[in-house]
Amino acid sequence: MNPPVTLPAARPTPSIQLVPAKTGLTLIWPDGLQSFYHYAWLRDCCDCDLCGNSYSSKRYLQPADVPLDSLPETACFDSEGYLQIAWKEEDHVSRFDSDWLRRYSYHDGIREQRFHRPVTWDAQIVENLPSVEYRYASTSDQGRLELYRKLRDFGFVVVTSGPPRDNGYQRVAQLVGTIAESAYGQVFDLTPQSKITTLGNTMLPVPPHTDEAYRHNPPGINILHCVRPAETAGESVLVDGFRLGEQLRRDQPEVFELLCRQPQPFHRIDPENHLHQQTRAPVFVLDELSEIVGFRFHTRSAAPLDVPSDRFLKIYSGNRALSQMMLSPEYQARFRLEAGDAVLFDNHRVMHARLGFHDRKRKLRICNVSREQFHENLRLTANKLGYPDEARQILAAGVCG
Numbered sequence: 001m002n003p004p005v006t007l008p009a010a011r012p013t014p015s016i017q018l019v020p021a022k023t024g025l026t027l028i029w030p031d032g033l034q035s036f037y038h039y040a041w042l043r044d045c046c047d048c049d050l051c052g053n054s055y056s057s058k059r060y061l062q063p064a065d066v067p068l069d070s071l072p073e074t075a076c077f078d079s080e081g082y083l084q085i086a087w088k089e090e091d092h093v094s095r096f097d098s099d100w101l102r103r104y105s106y107h108d109g110i111r112e113q114r115f116h117r118p119v120t121w122d123a124q125i126v127e128n129l130p131s132v133e134y135r136y137a138s139t140s141d142q143g144r145l146e147l148y149r150k151l152r153d154f155g156f157v158v159v160t161s162g163p164p165r166d167n168g169y170q171r172v173a174q175l176v177g178t179i180a181e182s183a184y185g186q187v188f189d190l191t192p193q194s195k196i197t198t199l200g201n202t203m204l205p206v207p208p209h210t211d212e213a214y215r216h217n218p219p220g221i222n223i224l225h226c227v228r229p230a231e232t233a234g235e236s237v238l239v240d241g242f243r244l245g246e247q248l249r250r251d252q253p254e255v256f257e258l259l260c261r262q263p264q265p266f267h268r269i270d271p272e273n274h275l276h277q278q279t280r281a282p283v284f285v286l287d288e289l290s291e292i293v294g295f296r297f298h299t300r301s302a303a304p305l306d307v308p309s310d311r312f313l314k315i316y317s318g319n320r321a322l323s324q325m326m327l328s329p330e331y332q333a334r335f336r337l338e339a340g341d342a343v344l345f346d347n348h349r350v351m352h353a354r355l356g357f358h359d360r361k362r363k364l365r366i367c368n369v370s371r372e373q374f375h376e377n378l379r380l381t382a383n384k385l386g387y388p389d390e391a392r393q394i395l396a397a398g399v400c401g
């Protein structure tokens with residue numbers, strides 16, 4: 001095989017045992033681990049010149065070309081350490097690098113380790129806020145990887161001592177990707193001096209929410225950059241939606257399960273400004289192992305609950321429980337951003353809010369970068385710095401599943 005990542009040169013691997021069976025073969029690795037591969041899977045993965053390869057999308061082999069009962073004529077490790085299979089009823093030979101086989105094993109237990117799992121948190125996280133200095137993150141790959149890891153694990157990271165200028169948000173956003181459009185344009189000013197009159201442009205507190213829950217695909221990584229903090233108060237607040245989900249799952253499992261299954265309506269309607277956005281989506285998204293990978297919750301844009309009548313009370317009790325938790329100081333990470341600081345957070349997991357203030361000069365700016373770009377930059381950097389397994393981890397898919 002010729003995967004796109006640089007692998008060590010193939011070496012003889014006499015210590016890998018090969019045990020053929022009816023539908024596939026088992027490899028027993030030197031460390032005792034066993035992994036099974038269906039013959040049809042191996043045939044499908046052939047990346048010879050005739051079959052092409054999926055890394056470049058120049059793949060000529062179709063699933064329709066691969067019989068479910070594909071069988072080898074012979075299967076053995078060759079002198080260069082490749083697993084070589086000559087296929088029955090086909091004049092075709094496939095070769096597989098052993099490192100590649102180990103890396104792509106889909107054996108139970110091995111594949112589960114590939115799923116990244118977040119570190120959930122509550123108010124106490126402020127005692128040790130995930131943070132990275134702007135200078136470190138912007139001048140070294142190690143610094144960027146540290147930023148990416150914290151954002152991946154905790155769903156947020158504070159970037160400290162960045163440019164305290166009006167366009168500082170651009171410099172911070174560049175660390176994760178290209179600025180994307182939101183329902184409010186590329187950048188939105190959160191200041192009472194703005195002519196726009198959302199709740200964010202007042203001096204009132206803003207309750208926790210994920211942004212733009214009324215869009216099929218809400219903004220991904222939000223970047224909230226502080227140009228000028230309020231003299232006092234106006235602290236930023238974050239709440240871990242995944243932690244609330246874990247708690248709800250323990251307290252009311254049946255209700256939690258309904259919130260994962262039953263779509264709820266969200267909307268933003270303002271005909272005068274030519275706006276009519278709406279979607280229906282569940283509050284939590286689970287992955288195939290039933291772990292939470294996406295969260296959307298925006299009480300201010302929740303439309304009248306359009307759910308089956310016999311589910312209403314349960315769904316609403318779930319919404320109430322979430323709303324109680326998000327408003328409780330126990331779950332709120334409250335901290336102050338100074339001029340030049342920014343907080344990056346995953347809008348498909350973490351809710352944001354702010355406390356009220358009295359200083360009209362406070363100015364924060366918000367923009368966003370897609371989650372795909374963040375994940376891609378994380379993978380590229382991890383690979384570059386020698387962490388290929390980290391680069392291949394399965395990351396939370398977000399609210400789009």
Ligand SMILES: [Fe+2]
Binds near residue numbers: 210211352
């Ligand atoms: Fe917001």
Ligand SMILES: [Zn+2]
Binds near residue numbers: 046047049052092093
């Ligand atoms: Zn082939």
